[in-house]
Amino acid sequence: METSESGGVRERDSAPKPKDTRLKERVIALYEETVSEPIPEELLKVLDAALRKN
Amino acid sequence: MATPSVREEILLCLPHLRAFARSLAGNRDKADDLVQDAIVLALAAADQFTPGTNFKAWIFTILRNRYFNDLRKNRHIIEPLEAADISTLATAAHHDAGLVFDEFRQAFMTLAPSQREALILVAASGFSYGEAAKVCNCAVGTIKSRVSRARRELLRLNGEDAPKAAGRPAGRPPALLSLGASGGAK
Numbered sequence: 072m073e074t075s076e077s078g079g080v081r082e083r084d085s086a087p088k089p090k091d092t093r094l095k096e097r098v099i100a101l102y103e104e105t106v107s108e109p110i111p112e113e114l115l116k117v118l119d120a121a122l123r124k125n
Numbered sequence: 126m127a128t129p130s131v132r133e134e135i136l137l138c139l140p141h142l143r144a145f146a147r148s149l150a151g152n153r154d155k156a157d158d159l160v161q162d163a164i165v166l167a168l169a170a171a172d173q174f175t176p177g178t179n180f181k182a183w184i185f186t187i188l189r190n191r192y193f194n195d196l197r198k199n200r201h202i203i204e205p206l207e208a209a210d211i212s213t214l215a216t217a218a219h220h221d222a223g224l225v226f227d228e229f230r231q232a233f234m235t236l237a238p239s240q241r242e243a244l245i246l247v248a249a250s251g252f253s254y255g256e257a258a259k260v261c262n263c264a265v266g267t268i269k270s271r272v273s274r275a276r277r278e279l280l281r282l283n284g285e286d287a288p289k290a291a292g293r294p295a296g297r298p299p300a301l302l303s304l305g306a307s308g309g310a311k
Contacts, residue, residue: 090285094276095248097229102249105144105156114139117161121168122132 131171134180135164141181141250142188148245149192151234163188179256186260189242196238232282236275243271 087095142163146156167174167184174183233241239261246257247268258265280286 090280091276093285094279094283097226098233098244098248100226101230101233102144102148102245105147106140108140108143110136110139110143111157114143114157114160114164118132118135118139118164118168121165125168125171 131168131174135167135184138181138184142184145185145242145245145250146188146192148233148241149189149238159188159192162191166191182252182256182260185246185250185252186262189260190262193238229279229283232279235282236278240271240275240278243268244275247272 139160142160143156146159146163147153150156150159163184166187170187174180233244236244242261243257246252246260247254252260254265254268258268261268
């Protein structure tokens with residue numbers, strides 16, 4: 072157990088473990104890999120065609 | 126009714142939709158087909174969206190429902206590989222960073238789709254557990270347990286075995302404290 076800055080007591084277990092931090096970083100990296108790609112022209116055409124239709 | 130603001134909303138979500146779809150479908154072409162379907166469905170149902178509510182969650186829900194409906198319809202549910210099939214992922218000792226990441230990607234894709242979506246939604250897409258539960262139409266506790274199982278499985282596949290449940294103190298599992306939506310893309 073340890074004391075937080077606000078004076079409360081919290082379990083030491085609540086601190087992220089390095090392997091969990093690493094895991095989260097990898098999940099984010101996997102996600103960001105696609106997020107950072109340019110949007111394919113094809114998708115933009117589908118979007119505009121669907122907008123015209125609706 | 127489709128309006129210019131709907132286009133803007135979709136454009137803002139597109140990179141995230143593609144990333145979410147890729148985590149479900151596993152490859153670029155299938156994922157982009159899924160995104161196309163989600164766009165068409167969202168625009169056809171645009172008048173069902175309540176302005177001021179979470180558009181990103183709404184269109185994510187449309188995309189994941191489409192994915193799971195297709196899975197059921199086509200009976201293409203692929204079971205995660207047995208650990209023995211991919212044990213080599215965790216045993217090689219020397220890798221460069223790219224290779225390690227490729228191994229992580231392969232391990233990630235062996236998770237059940239429901240675990241992949243839970244992990245991506247809360248650890249990378251910026252959704253809270255509650256929002257992820259709404260997207261997946263399940264209880265918050267279900268999302269937490271899917272994230273926890275996904276975490277344990279990934280740590281095992283990457284040779285970083287998770288702590289034994291029996292040795293863990295009562296209360297929230299450590300996995301949920303560190304993998305929640307405190308970071309990641311918004």
